[in-house]
Amino acid sequence: MSLYDLSDYKYIGSDRVFAIGLGTYNIKSYDKAFDAFIYAITQGVNLIDTAEMYDSGRAEEFVGQIVKHVGRSSVFITTKILPSRLVDRDQVLKAAHESLRRLGVSSVDLILIHWPNENMSITEQVRNFEVVYEYGLARYIGVSNFDLAQLREAIEATRKAEIVVNQVHYSVLTRHYVEKELLPYCVEKGITLQAYTPLERGSVVVNPIIVKVARKYSKTPIQVALNYLISHKSVVAIPKSENINHVQEILSSAGWRLKVEDLEYIKKYA
Numbered sequence: 001m002s003l004y005d006l007s008d009y010k011y012i013g014s015d016r017v018f019a020i021g022l023g024t025y026n027i028k029s030y031d032k033a034f035d036a037f038i039y040a041i042t043q044g045v046n047l048i049d050t051a052e053m054y055d056s057g058r059a060e061e062f063v064g065q066i067v068k069h070v071g072r073s074s075v076f077i078t079t080k081i082l083p084s085r086l087v088d089r090d091q092v093l094k095a096a097h098e099s100l101r102r103l104g105v106s107s108v109d110l111i112l113i114h115w116p117n118e119n120m121s122i123t124e125q126v127r128n129f130e131v132v133y134e135y136g137l138a139r140y141i142g143v144s145n146f147d148l149a150q151l152r153e154a155i156e157a158t159r160k161a162e163i164v165v166n167q168v169h170y171s172v173l174t175r176h177y178v179e180k181e182l183l184p185y186c187v188e189k190g191i192t193l194q195a196y197t198p199l200e201r202g203s204v205v206v207n208p209i210i211v212k213v214a215r216k217y218s219k220t221p222i223q224v225a226l227n228y229l230i231s232h233k234s235v236v237a238i239p240k241s242e243n244i245n246h247v248q249e250i251l252s253s254a255g256w257r258l259k260v261e262d263l264e265y266i267k268k269y270a
């Protein structure tokens with residue numbers, strides 16, 4: 001089975017999203033970020049990733065401002081709750097309501113467990129977490145930073161909703177575990193893999209193999225690094241940028257494809 005994919009659109013559950021969304025971790029200037037995000041949305045980006053943890057809720061408020069500006073239906077909102085909230089259903093509901101208040105919406109499209117709570121079984125935490133779906137606070141649920149065993153257990157634990165996403169660290173430089181273990185399983189189960197830190201915080205630009213491939217295509221290393229990720233089935237990349245020029249560069253990562261021989265070359269040497 002080929003793991004490659006030519007489409008610039010991916011499915012999360014039955015929703016179609018652009019293969020590149022935007023993250024909101026560590027925004028330094030919300031004013032600058034506002035312009036960059038609005039620009040991205042006008043160019044077709046429709047997924048924004050945030051979390052209650054980011055800037056102690058300020059990032060969610062920022063996403064709320066964006067959504068107010070462009071309209072609720074223009075953004076597929078993903079947020080995440082902290083593992084410490086999973087201890088019981090009331091705590092989960094409280095966390096979700098707090099996020100919704102900051103976001104200024106009545107429900108999010110997707111809510112994730114930010115990372116597994118190591119003090120509880122996966123089954124117990126997932127069953128508590130499902131309350132967000134039962135109460136209509138999120139259209140979909142998912143997980144983040146779950147390894148293969150944890151993801152399997154999470155899927156088996158669900159009773160009310162399905163896990164539609166596992167959001168993990170995945171980039172051209174951090175890819176072995178994902179490609180060997182997680183991604184084939186996600187493809188098999190119809191789970192979307194969201195690639196976080198896909199630019200390695202900008203350091204992909206100095207990788208000689210990525211630079212070499214970029215030259216061959218007259219693209220930038222950032223564009224090759226993201227194109228590599230979205231060339232894989234079921235992968236949505238969520239880079240962060242608050243800089244409109246960087247967003248422009250990011251957007252041109254889609255609309256073309258690296259050849260399979262170059263994807264394989266990157267896998268072998270980068």
Ligand SMILES: NC(=O)c1ccc[n+]([C@@H]2O[C@H](COP(=O)([O-])OP(=O)(O)OC[C@H]3O[C@@H](n4cnc5c(N)ncnc54)[C@H](OP(=O)(O)O)[C@@H]3O)[C@@H](O)[C@H]2O)c1
Nearest residue numbers: 023024025196197198199200201202239240241242243246
């Ligand atoms: N689930 C999790 O545990 C988890 C963990 C980490 C991240 N995330 C999510 O994934 C998102 C992305 O990951 P990340 O923020 O860790 O790292 P990243 O996207 O790999 O890198 C972001 C950094 O790259 C810079 N950058 C963006 N575009 C660039 C370009 N064209 N040229 C040069 N530099 C560029 C950004 O600066 P500028 O803003 O100045 O452009 C920023 O400093 C986060 O924002 C967050 O939403 C989730």
